[in-house]
Amino acid sequence: MESSTRVGKSGFRRAQTVRPHPVSARSRVIFENSSSTRDSDPNYESRELLISSNLVGTCPDMCPAKERIQRERLRDLAVFERLNGNPVKTSPSLAVKKFCRTLSSNEVHSSDLRPTLVLQNTLKYLLSLMDSSEHPFEVVHDFVFDRTRSIRQDLSMQNIINEEAIEMYEEMVKFHIISHQKLAKRRSGPDDSSSLHYLNMEQLTKCLLSLYEVYDINRRLQFINKHEMEFHSFYILLHIGYKIPIMVNPWLSKFCCEENFHDTFMVDFIK
Structure with a gap:
């Protein structure tokens, strides 16, 4: 993938041009069920969402047309999805696929899933909303929170694990870290954001x-991402001072003790 980038106010990388290229062989590798991460966390989403290694998304838009029409009929459009503010009208450039908690292999078709390039562009659009001052941050967060879960769901269903997928996961981690700090500041304010803060931490x-x-x-395919150690360090910073189960490499957990976790330090670390 070739792209030129710039950094927005929120610290996210923004691609100005994206050129598709053939998906690498890594994207077709099936996640192994024997992973220690899965065994230690029964709610681990990859195990819940993995349906078929043969699914390849063909949806060209941020939201499948079928879902878009249904949500117009049900008046289920977020404020960011309404065409000219109309609660029953949207468009392919505004509607973004919602996260669906319960799915079965019989319900999912290729036309319901977005391919890598569409997922990349969808994520860039969602992260661009973080700079918006038109709506309270809680409103922006609620929308981006749900729609990024849907992106992760599409990635898992298609077993996309190539470099592009890694970049998307990294950007979504940054979204949750920045949200963690902003929501923490609001917990003591007039609007109680404790539940949002907890849910954000859970998804982070x-x-x-x-x-x-x-x-x-x-790594098993002989590819080591240059940001891997940086993002492993986030796990350490996230859990300093907490007694936590070993959900990733055991050596990480030995660092997570005795100290107080500082929100601003982790946010500064990603800038």
């Missing part, structure tokens, strides 16, 4: 675990 942990799983598979 799951997103990190998914990223580590992809790192591990790529």
Whole structure:
């Protein structure tokens, strides 16, 4: 993939041009069920979402047309998806596929899944909303939070574990880290964001675990990502001072003790 990048106010990389190229062989490797990460975390999303290694997405838009039409009929459009503010009208350039908690192999078709390039462009669009001042951060976070879960779901269903997938997981981890700090500041304010803060932390942990799983598979294929150690360090910073189960490499957990975790330090670390 060839792209030129710039950094937005929120610290996310923004690609200005993206040229597709053939998907590498890594994207077709099936996640192994024997992973220690999966065994230690029964809620680990990759095991829940993995349906078929043969699924290849063909949806050209951020949201499948079938879902878009259904949500228009049900008036289930987020404020960012409404065409000219109309709660029953959207467009392919505004609607973004929602996360679906319960799926079966009989319900999923290639037309429901977005290929790598569409997922990349969808993520770039979602992260661009982080710089928006038109709506409260809680509103922005709620929308991006759900739609990035859907991106992770599409990645898992198609077993996409190539370099592009790694970059997407890394950007989503950064989204949750920045949200962690912003929501923490609001917990003592007039709006109680404690539940949002907790849910964000939960998804940050799951997103990190998914990223580590992809790192591990790529390592076995003789590919080591240049950001791997940086993102492993986030797990340490995230759990300093907490008694936690060993969900990733055991050596990480030995660092997570005795100290207080500082939100601002972890955010500064990614800038």
